[in-house]
Amino acid sequence: MLFLEIPFQSDWYAQACVLRNQLLRLPLGLDLQTEDLSPESEYLHFGIEQEGQIVAYVLAVPMSDERAKLRQMAVATAYQGQGLGRRLLELVEASLKQKGIQMLELDARKEAVGFYEKLGYAVEGDEFISVTIPHQRMTKAIVAD
Template sequence: MNTEYSFFQIDFGSPDYDEAVSLRNKVLRIPLGLEFTEEQLEEEWNQLHFVLRNSEDKTIACLIFKIENSDVLKMRQVAVDDSYQSKGCGSKLVIGSELWATANGYKKIELHARDKAVEFYNKLGYVTVGEEFIEVGIPHRSMEKIL
């Protein structure tokens, strides 16, 4: 498997966005018996969308930033294609998004991590905040990182 990856910001509603939604659906929603509604996707029009692509220009990982305020972004919908998990792609995606956030004046990133992802975010410098809670039917933890 080729290990060259490229980080991109993509536009809401574009073919790239549709590819990212398909990946998010496959990795995050279908395993829980869920699918995106049109209303949920329409709410993403003013959010920031990022992808990691392989050398064949296929989207292999994606995430979204929701702008909370001029200093804070909420990272959401982080997904890595199953065949690229545990190969550093998620880290490359998150680090790329953090560099973008810093370059654009943001000071902090917040997120809700599924329990199984907490260790991944800890390794990238995120810390847990508060108690465990249930979201989309599974345990999550609030996490944050000061940039």
Template sequence: MLEFRVIEHNSKDYWDTVHLRELVLRQPLGMRFSSEELELENNSYHIAAYDENKKIVGAAMFVPLSSTKLKMRQVVIADDWQGRGIGKELIEFAETFARSKGYKIIEANVRQTAIGFYEKLNYQKQGKEFMEVGISHIKVEKNLN
């Protein structure tokens, strides 16, 4: 059984998400998080997925842009857990949480390589592709009705 939870910034669970995000998203680009960057994550909601042994298998972060809009960042599933529906469940859990807090819209700048994943979750492409951290990205948005 998988478990999905909202976790506290700077808790042990939070640092487990940092390690997972660094491993899957940053290390392949030869990048690391700076302490300033992580300190700024204090204002975000952090959500994580755990396997039956309580080991972290996925994470995502949601930055409030206004009282109704969130920016989704750094969606990640551990390499050996990808393609089993956990990313979908993680985002659906986060969307339910966001609705419960009164948020109406989630936007994100997502990697072109993952656009099919977000489209399956009904995120709509907005505008043209652009480069971020050396990778082609596109903005997506979803109305949480």
């Protein structure tokens, strides 16, 4: 498996969009293909490639020089439960730390809160609805050692 920083509009990015759509949008009756993805040209895209396919993905939205928001985390169904999501986040955190990011935030789907808590993310504020389902804001400091 290979960790990648994925260029916007690359073949890897196209694969990541398919993965995101299948796992995160279509089950909610939404379609990523109908969304304006042009702002994503300013984001950082990360993935894990296995046998020529993106099998895990997350994007980071720079909020400031020291803060970023993680979004759209997805792990292909066949690879779930094998520690790949944990590994992807560890590698992304290390990469972002090298870029000067010190604080991460994310909006976790309610059923994923426990996963993020195990990785050191802390719940902040009240539960809210986003893309029709309950979410929880979470944060984690990744200050350089």
